[in-house]
Amino acid sequence: MKIFLLISVFLLTSSFQHDGYKSSREKMVKTQIESRGIKDKSTLNAMRNVKRHLFVPEKLRDNAYDDRPLPIGYGQTISQPYIVAFMTEVIQPKKGHKVLEIGTGSGYQAAVLAEIVDEVYTIEIITELYQTSKEKIREQKYDNVFVKNADGYFGWKEHAPFDAIVVTAAAEFIPPPLIEQLKDGGRMIIPVGSPFFTQTLMLVTKKDNEITTKSLMPVRFVPFTRNK
Amino acid sequence: MQFFSYVQWYHFAYMVISIAMLSFGSAGTFIFLFKKRLTQNADTVIPILMFLSGLFMSLVIPLSQVSFIRFDSFLLFSNQSHVGKLIVTYIIFFLPFFFGAAAIGLILICGVENISKLYFANMTGSGIGGLLPVLLLFHFLPQDIALFISFFPIIAGIILIGWQSRTLLIAGLICLLLNALCIINKTEIHLSEFKGLSKTLNLPGAKIVEEKISPYGLLQVVESPALRFAPGVSLAFSESIPQAKAIFLNGDWYGALSDKNILNYTTSIIPYNIKERKTVLILTPVSGNEIVQALENGANNIITVESNSQLISLIKNDLSSKLSEEELKKIQFVTTSPRTFLQQNQKKFDLILLPMLSTFGGGSGLNAMQEQYIFSKEAFTEMSNTLSTDGVIAVTSWMDYPFRNPLKILATIVETLEDNNINSRQKHFLAVRSWGTISFVIKNSPFTHTDYEKVLISCTKLFFDPLFIPGIEPGRSTKFNALQDERLLEYFEIIVSEKRNEFYREYDFNITPSTDNKPYFSQFLKLRSFNYLKDTFGDSSVFFFEIGYLIVIVTFFQIFVAAFILIILPLFKLGLKRQNLLFTLLYFGGLGTGFMFLEIILIQRFILYFDNPVFAATAVISFMLICSGLGSYFSGKIKMEKGILISTSAIVVMTIIYIAGLTPLLKLTSDLSVSAKILFAFVLIAPIAFTAGIPFPLGMKKLSKSSELMLPWAYGINGCFSVVATVLATIISVEIGFIGVMFLAAGFYFISFASNFAFKQ
Numbered sequence: 007m008k009i010f011l012l013i014s015v016f017l018l019t020s021s022f023q024h025d026g027y028k029s030s031r032e033k034m035v036k037t038q039i040e041s042r043g044i045k046d047k048s049t050l051n052a053m054r055n056v057k058r059h060l061f062v063p064e065k066l067r068d069n070a071y072d073d074r075p076l077p078i079g080y081g082q083t084i085s086q087p088y089i090v091a092f093m094t095e096v097i098q099p100k101k102g103h104k105v106l107e108i109g110t111g112s113g114y115q116a117a118v119l120a121e122i123v124d125e126v127y128t129i130e131i132i133t134e135l136y137q138t139s140k141e142k143i144r145e146q147k148y149d150n151v152f153v154k155n156a157d158g159y160f161g162w163k164e165h166a167p168f169d170a171i172v173v174t175a176a177a178e179f180i181p182p183p184l185i186e187q188l189k190d191g192g193r194m195i196i197p198v199g200s201p202f203f204t205q206t207l208m209l210v211t212k213k214d215n216e217i218t219t220k221s222l223m224p225v226r227f228v229p230f231t232r233n234k
Numbered sequence: 235m236q237f238f239s240y241v242q243w244y245h246f247a248y249m250v251i252s253i254a255m256l257s258f259g260s261a262g263t264f265i266f267l268f269k270k271r272l273t274q275n276a277d278t279v280i281p282i283l284m285f286l287s288g289l290f291m292s293l294v295i296p297l298s299q300v301s302f303i304r305f306d307s308f309l310l311f312s313n314q315s316h317v318g319k320l321i322v323t324y325i326i327f328f329l330p331f332f333f334g335a336a337a338i339g340l341i342l343i344c345g346v347e348n349i350s351k352l353y354f355a356n357m358t359g360s361g362i363g364g365l366l367p368v369l370l371l372f373h374f375l376p377q378d379i380a381l382f383i384s385f386f387p388i389i390a391g392i393i394l395i396g397w398q399s400r401t402l403l404i405a406g407l408i409c410l411l412l413n414a415l416c417i418i419n420k421t422e423i424h425l426s427e428f429k430g431l432s433k434t435l436n437l438p439g440a441k442i443v444e445e446k447i448s449p450y451g452l453l454q455v456v457e458s459p460a461l462r463f464a465p466g467v468s469l470a471f472s473e474s475i476p477q478a479k480a481i482f483l484n485g486d487w488y489g490a491l492s493d494k495n496i497l498n499y500t501t502s503i504i505p506y507n508i509k510e511r512k513t514v515l516i517l518t519p520v521s522g523n524e525i526v527q528a529l530e531n532g533a534n535n536i537i538t539v540e541s542n543s544q545l546i547s548l549i550k551n552d553l554s555s556k557l558s559e560e561e562l563k564k565i566q567f568v569t570t571s572p573r574t575f576l577q578q579n580q581k582k583f584d585l586i587l588l589p590m591l592s593t594f595g596g597g598s599g600l601n602a603m604q605e606q607y608i609f610s611k612e613a614f615t616e617m618s619n620t621l622s623t624d625g626v627i628a629v630t631s632w633m634d635y636p637f638r639n640p641l642k643i644l645a646t647i648v649e650t651l652e653d654n655n656i657n658s659r660q661k662h663f664l665a666v667r668s669w670g671t672i673s674f675v676i677k678n679s680p681f682t683h684t685d686y687e688k689v690l691i692s693c694t695k696l697f698f699d700p701l702f703i704p705g706i707e708p709g710r711s712t713k714f715n716a717l718q719d720e721r722l723l724e725y726f727e728i729i730v731s732e733k734r735n736e737f738y739r740e741y742d743f744n745i746t747p748s749t750d751n752k753p754y755f756s757q758f759l760k761l762r763s764f765n766y767l768k769d770t771f772g773d774s775s776v777f778f779f780e781i782g783y784l785i786v787i788v789t790f791f792q793i794f795v796a797a798f799i800l801i802i803l804p805l806f807k808l809g810l811k812r813q814n815l816l817f818t819l820l821y822f823g824g825l826g827t828g829f830m831f832l833e834i835i836l837i838q839r840f841i842l843y844f845d846n847p848v849f850a851a852t853a854v855i856s857f858m859l860i861c862s863g864l865g866s867y868f869s870g871k872i873k874m875e876k877g878i879l880i881s882t883s884a885i886v887v888m889t890i891i892y893i894a895g896l897t898p899l900l901k902l903t904s905d906l907s908v909s910a911k912i913l914f915a916f917v918l919i920a921p922i923a924f925t926a927g928i929p930f931p932l933g934m935k936k937l938s939k940s941s942e943l944m945l946p947w948a949y950g951i952n953g954c955f956s957v958v959a960t961v962l963a964t965i966i967s968v969e970i971g972f973i974g975v976m977f978l979a980a981g982f983y984f985i986s987f988a989s990n991f992a993f994k995q
Binding site for chain 1: 309427428429432433436437438459460462463464465466467469470471472473474475633635669670697713714715716717718719
């Protein structure tokens with residue numbers, strides 16, 4: 007009887023823990039993402055489903071659903087939820103798609119993508135982060151995410167071409183191998199700037215061997231308009 | 235400052251050191267509140283204060299690096315615990331200055347009858363103390379210099395004691411021993427994990443392969459197989475991007491040494507596509523690639539100008555391993571400032587290449603408070619006078635959003651052309667935009683139809699978009715690189731038109747061209763727009779937006795509040811009806827403010843003269859302190875009342891003469907050699923500095939005759955106002971320019987002069 011009571015209490019507290027973050031997650035989607043114009047249903051569902059708090063360092067779990075990036079060590083951050091949602095929506099992910107991510111980081115973006123597309127190939131250059139993110143992705147049972155510890159510059163040729171490429175770590179150039187591994191008609195999203203500063207996202211599209219770019223608004227905020 | 239610039243950002247160094255300097259005001263208040271006890275036991279107290287000053291000097295860096303104290307400026311606005319850590323860091327750095335200032339203050343108060351000689355020793359020592367670390371920085375790291383300097387106050391305290399007290403002597407020796415232990419047990423220095431150097435060292439196989447220290451900072455070269463350098467390279471580039479070694483200055487990205495030049499696939503190729511450029515002037519290169527690009531495009535005479543000799547040395551060594559003897563003969567390296575070179579140069583150039591503006595992604599205003607004389611209107615005029623018939627100036631900027639850098643550089647180009655009476659301005663410049671950068675090309679003679687054709691061919695090949703080219707089809711300016719906010723093109727049109735000034739006023743950022751009087755090109759923040767930016771960008775992000783200037787404002791407020799408290803506190807003991815309260819406040823406050831305003835502005839003016847902030851600061855600070863020390867010594871030989879009135883009024887007059895005559899004099903002598911310039915700087919600074927050394931000791935003497943109790947308060951006021959003035963001078967110079975600050979300096983000395991009429995015997 008005592009053991010039964012103990013098990014019941016344990017299960018109750020565990021579910022309470024998840025419920026607590028679930029409401030934070032719902033609130034995050036409503037106030038930070040939907041309210042800022044993200045409309046794609048699959049993106050919104052993915053943001054609701056992925057347990058962001060499990061991808062941040064334990065001491066920062068209570069801040070996991072805050073409207074800001076959080077440090078994850080090694081000078082890297084887990085992006086602000088809105089940026090993750092924005093980047094996801096912009097590449098127009100669909101069932102059947104194969105997506106490459108450069109810069110696994112915490113693994114959160116890969117998990118969000120994995121909710122929508124068939125396969126996610128993600129590369130992380132920092133070994134410690136690769137190990138942590140791989141473990142988290144495995145624990146969350148995202149079997150359609152494949153993680154590699156390598157230099158993302160070279161992409162992942164064996165599984166190219168990709169319907170979309172998400173580059174999470176800003177660089178001063180767009181690696182030619184990634185352009186090559188992007189399918190014709192595919193979309194690549196790459197941030198320009200630093201996570202703590204204002205970030206602008208760049209959409210790169212490839213059509214008939216012509217590469218075009220489009221700079222998108224700073225994604226953290228409402229569109230910047232002139233002060234009247 | 236150098237240490238903090240390395241482990242954090244320079245701006246936070248500014249904040250921490252400003253608080254530390256407030257210690258002079260605090261020491262004055264401390265002495266005031268406990269005057270009787272301190273002066274009665276001065277023989278014991280002074281050496282103890284000196285020992286503590288030296289001891290804490292050696293402990294500041296180890297303590298600030300302890301993990302639960304060490305703050306990270308990148309996390310200040312997202313993790314409140316770092317605010318607490320910053321406060322603790324303030325206290326740690328405050329202590330050595332406080333103890334030192336208290337010792338000096340007590341010495342001056344106890345020996346007020348000999349204040350002229352004592353103040354002379356203080357100022358001269360400070361002058362030497364300003365010069366010595368700069369010389370040592372050529373060979374030693376800042377943390378090592380701090381340890382070395384920490385011995386001085388302890389030794390001074392031991393000399394003071396002599397054999398009078400065995401206990402104190404032992405205490406002094408123990409302090410020396412503890413300092414020695416700090417040298418033996420070197421502290422491990424931790425950079426912010428978000429600094430460029432830290433992140434780069436996380437790359438696989440990354441290691442520091444070269445290190446050079448100088449007063450400019452710590453230059454480090456990092457190698458890693460994963461490092462590549464190809465800023466803004468065209469998406470048409472399909473080859474492999476070469477590996478590179480990254481250059482860091484004080485932990486921040488500075489440039490790169492790459493195996494292969496890819497700049498021909500960036501917007502910087504445009505001037506070469508228009509016409510062959512035989513003679514090329516490269517100002518402040520960030521890598522050797524600009525030089526290689528010039529060679530590959532047919533240049534046979536390349537002059538590279540950079541004032542940091544260590545960077546020149548790095549680039550030279552790198553190129554010597556890549557280029558042939560014949561190619562190396564075509565390159566000349568000149569170690570001087572770009573403006574000095576332009577003023578002294580007689581040659582004409584086919585191409586003048588400016589350093590790249592901004593950082594990838596637009597940056598965060600980190601350079602806002604840096605004088606960038608190379609981007610002023612006067613600099614552009616000097617450059618255009620150095621061009622050959624079909625020569626061009628080329629400047630590239632990273633694209634930013636909200637738009638700032640491209641707008642300001644265009645405004646500078648347009649106004650310079652206007653000032654030089656060039657009509658049909660639009661035929662004298664063009665621009666080319668890629669996904670990340672925009673390059674402007676400016677010409678004295680109008681661009682021809684052939685020039686435009688060549689640019690358009692280049693753009694199509696490299697997926698770039700041309701701007702300001704007459705006759706291009708609609709939409710061509712955004713064909714390859716669309717803008718979500720196409721108002722950029724509209725803003726460009728307005729800047730070129732007569733509605734420019736109205737646009738400057740309305741736009742939310744400061745895009746008015748910089749001048750030599752206000753050379754802060756990267757200062758974009760308009761204080762009146764701050765609330766609007768906060769609403770748009772959010773509380774926790776706006777600070778990163780234009781953080782350079784914001785840090786100065788925040789520093790000013792924190793110092794102002796602290797100084798206010800320190801000045802008001804003693805009044806509770808003094809009482810508001812105390813005689814000569816007003817005189818003390820106005821006289822010593824005026825002196826402190828006026829002196830620092832003068833010093834700051836002289837440093838700013840001489841930065842352009844030497845185009846070397848380290849030289850300028852060292853020269854001005856050392857000359858001013860040493861000469862004012864001599865003035866203090868001289869003050870002992872003159873009549874008190876007359877000396878005060880004549881010296882303060884003379885400084886007012888000299889400052890006004892400087893306002894009118896300093897800039898022309900500096901321009902006239904700009905082509906002198908460095909040593910001649912140093913001598914000339916001394917000749918210019920000495921008279922005003924000497925005179926400025928007279929009023930303080932005479933004022934203290936005057937006060938001691940009627941209100942001796944006020945002496946510590948006077949010392950504290952002078953200290954507080956000096957520190958507040960340092961930061962205030964920077965803000966005022968950004969808002970109204972250097973000349974405005976000089977007028978204010980004259981004004982404050984006038985206040986000191988006039989306050990004498992409020993003095994009651």
